[in-house]
Amino acid sequence: MVTFDETKSNKMVEELHKKEEEELANILSSKYNLQYIDLSRVPINTDALQLINEDTAKAAEMAIFNKVGKKLSVAVRSPNKEEAVSTIKELEDRGYSITSFMVSSASIERAVSRYKDISHSVEAKSGVLDISGEDIKNTLNELKNINDARKVIEETLKIKKSYRISKILEIILAGGLSSEASDVHIEPEEESIRLRYRLDGVLIDITNFDQETYGLLLSRIKLTSGLKLNVKNKAQDGRFSIKIDQDDIEIRTSILPGAYGEAIVMRILNPETIALPMEELGIEKKLFEILEKEIAKPNGMILTTGPTGSGKTTTLYGFLKKVQTPGKKIITIEDPIEYHLPGIVQTQVDEKNYTFGNGLRSTLRQDPDIIMVGEIRDEDVASTAINAALTGHLVFSTLHTNNAAGSFPRLIDLGINPK
Incomplete structure (x- = not known):
C-alpha cells in the first residue's frame, strides 16, 4: 500500500x-x-x-x-x-x-x-572594488609566506555566512598581493576547483574548493569585472581596481570556457612591484654595465623576453626610469598603463581605435627620442618598431619567447627580413 x-x-x-x-x-x-x-x-x-x-x-x-x-x-x-x-x-x-x-x-x-x-552603513567608494585598507593591511600582516596565504584562504572557505564570497575574493587577492603573485588562476576540474598563484613565472598550487563556492565566486568576479553573467560559452575579458591606501591596483580578468566550467585568470598589476629602479632588478654586475651603455645610446632596439610573469614589463619600467631626463621626449604604448611615470607621455591601446600598430605610427609623428611598446605581437608592429630603431629612435619592447635566443626566429616568424 x-x-x-x-x-x-x-x-x-x-x-x-x-x-x-x-x-x-x-x-x-x-x-x-x-x-x-x-x-x-x-x-x-x-x-x-x-x-x-x-x-x-x-x-x-x-x-x-x-x-x-x-x-x-x-x-x-x-x-x-x-x-x-x-x-x-x-x-x-x-x-x-x-x-x-x-x-x-x-x-x-x-x-x-x-x-x-548589514550591521552598519559603509559608503561604497566609487570607481573601485572597495576593500577596507585596514582589513587588507591586517590580512597582509598575517600572510608572511605562501603557506600562511593557503591557511587563511582555506579557513575563509569554511565560513558558511551569506557574505563569505566577497570575503573569499578579498582574501584570494590579498594572498596574491602578499606573495607578489603576478596572476591568480581559478581552474574548474571534474570533482573540485583548483586555486593557483603564479610566483616568479611558476604556478604554485594553493588549495581546492567546491563547485558551489566556485559558481558564486565566478558570478562575483564577472559582475566586478563588468562581464556578462549569462555568457558561458565565449571567452570574456574585463578589469577592475582595488584601492589600498593611496594605491590603485588594477586587476585584469580573463574568463575562458572549459570542459568543467569557466577558467578564471586574474592578472595583478601592483604599482609597488612594477616600480623598481633598474639597480634593484637583480641584474648581474657585468650585464648591468652592458645594459647601461646600450640604453644610453641614441637609437636602436632593446627587447626583454621571457615567459608570462617573468618580469618583462617591470624591466622596461626600470629602463625608462634610468633614461628619463628633462631633455628627452619619451612616449609609451601600453596595454594597460601599469604604472604612471611623471615626465613621460603614456598612452593605452584600445582594440577598436588605438592599436599597437597605429599607436606606434602616430607616436613617430610626435618627435620622440625614446619609445616603449608594451609588446610586439604582429608583423605590422615588428616592422614599424624596427624601422623606428633604424631611423634615430631608441625603442624598448617585449617579445613573448622563452629566452633571448628565441627572439631571432620569432622576429623572422613575424615577417622581419634577417638580411
Whole structure:
C-alpha cells in the first residue's frame, strides 16, 4: 500500500511553483528587453544593496545587487512600477549608470532578506572594488609566506555566512598581493576547483574548493569585472581596481570556457612591484654595465623576453626610469598603463581605435627620442618598431619567447627580413 507523504508532496509543489515563477520572469525579460537573472545563483553585494533602504526596496520591488564604480546592477520585479521608475531616476540623478535585470518575486525576497546582514552603513567608494585598507593591511600582516596565504584562504572557505564570497575574493587577492603573485588562476576540474598563484613565472598550487563556492565566486568576479553573467560559452575579458591606501591596483580578468566550467585568470598589476629602479632588478654586475651603455645610446632596439610573469614589463619600467631626463621626449604604448611615470607621455591601446600598430605610427609623428611598446605581437608592429630603431629612435619592447635566443626566429616568424 502506497502512503501519502504530505511533506514531500508540499515540497514538490513548492519547487514546481518556484520553477514556474523563474520561467515566467525569464519570459517577461524578453518582453521588457532586459537580462534575466536568478539571485539565488549570484552573490549580493551588501555595499550595493544599502544604496537604497529596505522600505524603498520592498515598495519598489527592486534591489541593487552589485556595484562597480558608478555602475549598478539592479534587479526589478516590475520595471514599469512607479516606485521602481522613480527610484532608478533618483539613482541616475546621483550619477549612477543603471543596468536592470528581470527577476522573480522570490529573488526580490532573497535580496531584501539580506538587509539583516548589514550591521552598519559603509559608503561604497566609487570607481573601485572597495576593500577596507585596514582589513587588507591586517590580512597582509598575517600572510608572511605562501603557506600562511593557503591557511587563511582555506579557513575563509569554511565560513558558511551569506557574505563569505566577497570575503573569499578579498582574501584570494590579498594572498596574491602578499606573495607578489603576478596572476591568480581559478581552474574548474571534474570533482573540485583548483586555486593557483603564479610566483616568479611558476604556478604554485594553493588549495581546492567546491563547485558551489566556485559558481558564486565566478558570478562575483564577472559582475566586478563588468562581464556578462549569462555568457558561458565565449571567452570574456574585463578589469577592475582595488584601492589600498593611496594605491590603485588594477586587476585584469580573463574568463575562458572549459570542459568543467569557466577558467578564471586574474592578472595583478601592483604599482609597488612594477616600480623598481633598474639597480634593484637583480641584474648581474657585468650585464648591468652592458645594459647601461646600450640604453644610453641614441637609437636602436632593446627587447626583454621571457615567459608570462617573468618580469618583462617591470624591466622596461626600470629602463625608462634610468633614461628619463628633462631633455628627452619619451612616449609609451601600453596595454594597460601599469604604472604612471611623471615626465613621460603614456598612452593605452584600445582594440577598436588605438592599436599597437597605429599607436606606434602616430607616436613617430610626435618627435620622440625614446619609445616603449608594451609588446610586439604582429608583423605590422615588428616592422614599424624596427624601422623606428633604424631611423634615430631608441625603442624598448617585449617579445613573448622563452629566452633571448628565441627572439631571432620569432622576429623572422613575424615577417622581419634577417638580411
